[in-house]
Amino acid sequence: MPASTDTSRVETGVPRADGVLDGGLRPASATLVRGAPGAGKTIFGLHFLAAAGDRDETGLYINLGEPAGYLRETAESFGLGVSDVGFLDLSPSGSQFQDDGTYDLFRSGEVENPALVDSIREEIEAIDPDRVVIDPVTEIRHLTPDERQFRTQVLSLLDFLKASGATILLTSQAAPSIPDDDLQFLVDAVIDLLVEGNRRTLSVSKFRGSDARAGPHTVTIDDDGMHLWPALDPSLHGRDGPLGTLSSGVDELDALLSGGITTGTIAFLSGPTGVGKTTTGLQFVSEAATRGRRSVLYSFEEKRKTILTRAEATGIPAREMVEDGTLLIKEIGPDELALDEFIHRIRTEVEERSTEIVMIDGVTGYERAFREGSDDPTHDLVKIGRYLRNMNVTGIATNEVHQITGEFRATEQRVSHLADSIILLRHVEYRGELRKVIGVLKMRTSDFETGIRTLEVTGDGLVIGDPLPELRGILTGTPDWRMED
Structure with missing residues (x-):
C-alpha cells in the first residue's frame, strides 16, 4: 500500500x-x-x-x-x-x-x-x-x-x-x-x-x-x-491588469463615454425590446476583436443564428470573429444548465482561454433560465460581476425594460447597483415618428457626456446623431421640443 x-x-x-x-x-x-x-x-x-x-x-x-x-x-x-x-x-x-x-x-x-x-x-x-x-x-x-x-x-x-x-x-x-x-x-x-x-x-x-x-x-x-x-466566491479570485478603455469604434458613441467603457468594469445596456442593445454591445465586441481581444457572448434570449444574421445586416463582422476565434457565442436555454455550471463556464473562458470581454445578452432571460436552480439568481449575477472585476475582465450586460415608452426605469431586476456604467437606449415619440435615442446615465470611473443623442441602426452600423439639447422629457418617452430663448 x-x-x-x-x-x-x-x-x-x-x-x-x-x-x-x-x-x-x-x-x-x-x-x-x-x-x-x-x-x-x-x-x-x-x-x-x-x-x-x-x-x-x-x-x-x-x-x-x-x-x-x-x-x-x-x-x-x-x-x-x-x-x-x-x-x-x-x-x-x-x-x-x-x-x-x-x-x-x-x-x-x-x-x-x-x-x-x-x-x-x-x-x-x-x-x-x-x-x-x-x-x-x-x-x-x-x-x-x-x-x-x-x-x-x-x-x-x-x-x-x-x-x-x-x-x-x-x-x-x-x-x-x-x-x-x-x-x-x-x-x-x-x-x-x-x-x-x-x-x-x-x-x-x-x-x-x-x-x-x-x-x-x-x-x-x-x-x-x-x-x-x-x-462562486469572488474573493478567492483576482488578477492584476492595467485599466484601459474599450472603444466602440463609433466616434460619437465613444464621445458620450469619454472615450469608451473602462476595462475591468461592468456596463449595462438598458432599454426596451428592439431598441438596439445587443447590436450596441456587439459594436464594442467587434472593436475589441480588431485589437486581438477575445470575447464570449452568452445569449439567453435569441438564437445564435439570429444574432449572427442581425450582426451581418448591420455591418458587424460577427461571423468572421467567430471563425477566427475572437468571439464565442453560446445559447443558454431555460433549465439547460445549473447556475453554478454556467458560472464555471465563465471561469473557464476567463481563466483558461484568456477571454477579456464577457457579454450576458438578456438579464431577464438569465433570471428565467436559472430561477429553478438558484435561491436568488440576481444575487449570483452580482457575484459574477464582482468576479469579472476582480479578474480585470470587462462585463457587458443587456437589460430589457418592459415599457416601450413611458416612465423610465434603469433596470427591472434592481441590479443597477451592479453596473459601473449604464447606457440607456429608448424609443421616443417625436412629431408623429418613433425614434431611438441613446445616453449615458452612470459612469463610476470617469466623466461622461450628459446629453441625449439620436440613434440609428443601419446597414453600415450604428449612427449616433448630434446632441438634442432642445428635447425635454425624453425619459418619459414623450418628449417636448423647447427652443432656447
Missing part, C-alpha cells in the same frame, strides 16, 4: 469536488456521505473507487444494500472503471447470504458473532485496500441489538481500517426516521448531499483538520456520472 503523508490528499474522483475539499480527503480518514435515497451517495462512492485505479491504488466496495452486480452495471453505465475493485457482497441477495446458516447468524443480532467482522477482516487482509467504501453503513444498525453496540462496532471497524492505512468512505441513508447523528461524531468529515426540487447540492458540514469551501455547491448527474459545480 502506498505510504501517505500528512500533507497528501486522496482524490474523490468527482470532478471539481477536490477543490471544495481543499485538495481532497485526508489519507487514512473516514468520511460520511449522507443523503436521502437518490441523492447520489452510491455514485459518489463509485467515483471514489474508480479513482483508485487511476492512481494505481486498490479499492474495496463493501455493499450492504444493492448487490454487487447492480453496482458494477451502474459504474459501467457512467463509464467508471471498477473492474479492479473488490466487492464484498453483504447485501441481502449477495453471496454472503446464500448459505442459510450464515443468514441466521446475521439475523441473530449478536454483535459478538464473528460472521460480519470476520468477513470484512478477511477481505481487508486479502486485498490490503487503499480505499474502502461501506454502502450503506446504516445497514449495520439493523444487525446489532442496541445503539451502543452499533456505535462500538462501527468505531471498531473504522479503527481497524485506519490502522491498515485505508481511506474510508461511508454512506448513510439520512432521514428523520433513520438518524445518523452518532455516525457524524465518529467520522472525520461529513459530506451532505441534498435534493430540493430539481436541484442537487453538496455541502461539507464537517472536515476535521482541514478547510473546506462553504456551500451549497450544485451537483449534476449525467451519462458521465456525478459532477460538482462549486459555488
Whole structure:
C-alpha cells in the first residue's frame, strides 16, 4: 500500500469536488456521505473507487444494500472503471447470504458473532485496500441489538481500517426516521448531499483538520456520472491588469463615454425590446476583436443564428470573429444548465482561454433560465460581476425594460447597483415618428457626456446623431421640443 503523508490528499474522483475539499480527503480518514435515497451517495462512492485505479491504488466496495452486480452495471453505465475493485457482497441477495446458516447468524443480532467482522477482516487482509467504501453503513444498525453496540462496532471497524492505512468512505441513508447523528461524531468529515426540487447540492458540514469551501455547491448527474459545480466566491479570485478603455469604434458613441467603457468594469445596456442593445454591445465586441481581444457572448434570449444574421445586416463582422476565434457565442436555454455550471463556464473562458470581454445578452432571460436552480439568481449575477472585476475582465450586460415608452426605469431586476456604467437606449415619440435615442446615465470611473443623442441602426452600423439639447422629457418617452430663448 502506498505510504501517505500528512500533507497528501486522496482524490474523490468527482470532478471539481477536490477543490471544495481543499485538495481532497485526508489519507487514512473516514468520511460520511449522507443523503436521502437518490441523492447520489452510491455514485459518489463509485467515483471514489474508480479513482483508485487511476492512481494505481486498490479499492474495496463493501455493499450492504444493492448487490454487487447492480453496482458494477451502474459504474459501467457512467463509464467508471471498477473492474479492479473488490466487492464484498453483504447485501441481502449477495453471496454472503446464500448459505442459510450464515443468514441466521446475521439475523441473530449478536454483535459478538464473528460472521460480519470476520468477513470484512478477511477481505481487508486479502486485498490490503487503499480505499474502502461501506454502502450503506446504516445497514449495520439493523444487525446489532442496541445503539451502543452499533456505535462500538462501527468505531471498531473504522479503527481497524485506519490502522491498515485505508481511506474510508461511508454512506448513510439520512432521514428523520433513520438518524445518523452518532455516525457524524465518529467520522472525520461529513459530506451532505441534498435534493430540493430539481436541484442537487453538496455541502461539507464537517472536515476535521482541514478547510473546506462553504456551500451549497450544485451537483449534476449525467451519462458521465456525478459532477460538482462549486459555488462562486469572488474573493478567492483576482488578477492584476492595467485599466484601459474599450472603444466602440463609433466616434460619437465613444464621445458620450469619454472615450469608451473602462476595462475591468461592468456596463449595462438598458432599454426596451428592439431598441438596439445587443447590436450596441456587439459594436464594442467587434472593436475589441480588431485589437486581438477575445470575447464570449452568452445569449439567453435569441438564437445564435439570429444574432449572427442581425450582426451581418448591420455591418458587424460577427461571423468572421467567430471563425477566427475572437468571439464565442453560446445559447443558454431555460433549465439547460445549473447556475453554478454556467458560472464555471465563465471561469473557464476567463481563466483558461484568456477571454477579456464577457457579454450576458438578456438579464431577464438569465433570471428565467436559472430561477429553478438558484435561491436568488440576481444575487449570483452580482457575484459574477464582482468576479469579472476582480479578474480585470470587462462585463457587458443587456437589460430589457418592459415599457416601450413611458416612465423610465434603469433596470427591472434592481441590479443597477451592479453596473459601473449604464447606457440607456429608448424609443421616443417625436412629431408623429418613433425614434431611438441613446445616453449615458452612470459612469463610476470617469466623466461622461450628459446629453441625449439620436440613434440609428443601419446597414453600415450604428449612427449616433448630434446632441438634442432642445428635447425635454425624453425619459418619459414623450418628449417636448423647447427652443432656447
